[in-house]
Amino acid sequence: MTLQRNSIVRLVLTAASAAALGVSLCAASGPVRVIFDTDMGNDVDDALALGILHALESRGEAKLLAVTVTKDNPYAAALVDVIDTFYRRGEIPIGMVKQGKTPNESPMIRVPCERKNPDGSLVYPRRMALGAAPDAVAVLRQVLSHEDDASVTLVQVGFSTNLARLLDSRADAISSLTGMQLAAQKVRLLVTMAGHFPPSEPEYNVATDIPSAQKLFAAWPSPVVFSGFEIGQALLFPARSIEQDFSWVRDHPVVDAYRNYMHMPYDRPTWDLTAALYAVRPEAGYFSLSPKGTVRVDEKGNTLFTASADGKHRYLILNEAAKARTLEALILLASQPR
Numbered sequence: 001m002t003l004q005r006n007s008i009v010r011l012v013l014t015a016a017s018a019a020a021l022g023v024s025l026c027a028a029s030g031p032v033r034v035i036f037d038t039d040m041g042n043d044v045d046d047a048l049a050l051g052i053l054h055a056l057e058s059r060g061e062a063k064l065l066a067v068t069v070t071k072d073n074p075y076a077a078a079l080v081d082v083i084d085t086f087y088r089r090g091e092i093p094i095g096m097v098k099q100g101k102t103p104n105e106s107p108m109i110r111v112p113c114e115r116k117n118p119d120g121s122l123v124y125p126r127r128m129a130l131g132a133a134p135d136a137v138a139v140l141r142q143v144l145s146h147e148d149d150a151s152v153t154l155v156q157v158g159f160s161t162n163l164a165r166l167l168d169s170r171a172d173a174i175s176s177l178t179g180m181q182l183a184a185q186k187v188r189l190l191v192t193m194a195g196h197f198p199p200s201e202p203e204y205n206v207a208t209d210i211p212s213a214q215k216l217f218a219a220w221p222s223p224v225v226f227s228g229f230e231i232g233q234a235l236l237f238p239a240r241s242i243e244q245d246f247s248w249v250r251d252h253p254v255v256d257a258y259r260n261y262m263h264m265p266y267d268r269p270t271w272d273l274t275a276a277l278y279a280v281r282p283e284a285g286y287f288s289l290s291p292k293g294t295v296r297v298d299e300k301g302n303t304l305f306t307a308s309a310d311g312k313h314r315y316l317i318l319n320e321a322a323k324a325r326t327l328e329a330l331i332l333l334a335s336q337p338r
């Protein structure tokens with residue numbers, strides 16, 4: 001009886017504190033259902049972030065529903081395929097932008113995909129042939145249409161191309177709902193690595209596709225949390241971890257991507273990693289949150305925040321006291337054995 005009463009009291013307190021934070025307790029009832037939208041290949045943090053989402057899925061905290069790509073180079077989707085397959089989840093749908101930004105190739109995505117064993121087989125097998133990934137908007141519509149209402153967390157760590165096009169999409173054979181309706185019904189939270197708070201100069205993900213970012217942040221119907229440039233910049237992923245913490249396996253595609261992105265050893269900001277971590281563990285205290293408000297993207301790609309009680313946008317604020325703990329979590333998850 002006493003135990004039961006304690007449980008009820010605890011539940012009420014938890015509900016009260018969740019309400020104060022403006023979050024739903026529904027998310028705590030199972031793994032966070034995630035769609036990861038990435039410009040894999042423009043920087044190595046996308047690869048580390050995808051590894052972290054897989055580690056969180058292995059721990060029962062997340063479920064990767066799909067990965068969609070905004071970098072318009074076939075090796076971008078191929079490296080996603082390689083990483084998913086490495087973590088033994090090669091069945092995860094992958095969608096590819098068409099006529100998208102940054103079509104340039106980069107060693108970070110090409111080299112791991114092409115590495116061969118002495119017998120000629122690929123070091124990192126993958127599921128799809130190069131260039132075979134279906135259209136990202138179709139994948140987003142397909143996956144969202146099969147999910148429960150208010151159940152999906154979107155993590156966007158590249159340009160806004162795919163999600164802006166999703167909003168523009170009409171009812172079709174996949175779903176009788178428009179893209180806007182799918183976003184409003186199915187998505188509970190969009191977490192994006194985008195912008196600067198306060199603005200100093202246009203941030204890469206926003207500046208690369210300004211019209212899409214303007215559309216997305218003006219029209220997206222669910223709450224949005226931004227991880228600004230300054231967050232990842234303050235938490236550097238150490239080269240030391242790449243060199244020491246992945247020795248449980250001889251070949252790791254994220255390590256290969258890291259070694260082929262820049263000349264080792266280098267520490268790299270954890271931009272996309274912070275968005276992935278917050279999306280799955282929003283209540284872990286790694287970051288503080290700004291008040292509610294609205295982020296407007298100007299014609300140069302600056303992100304201008306105006307506080308308002310009914311605003312849907314918030315941005316992460318670095319929690320100085322939690323910095324060491326947050327970086328440790330990122331390192332442990334990125335290097336966690338599969």
Ligand SMILES: [Ca+2]
Binds near residue numbers: 158
């Ligand atoms: Ca990125």
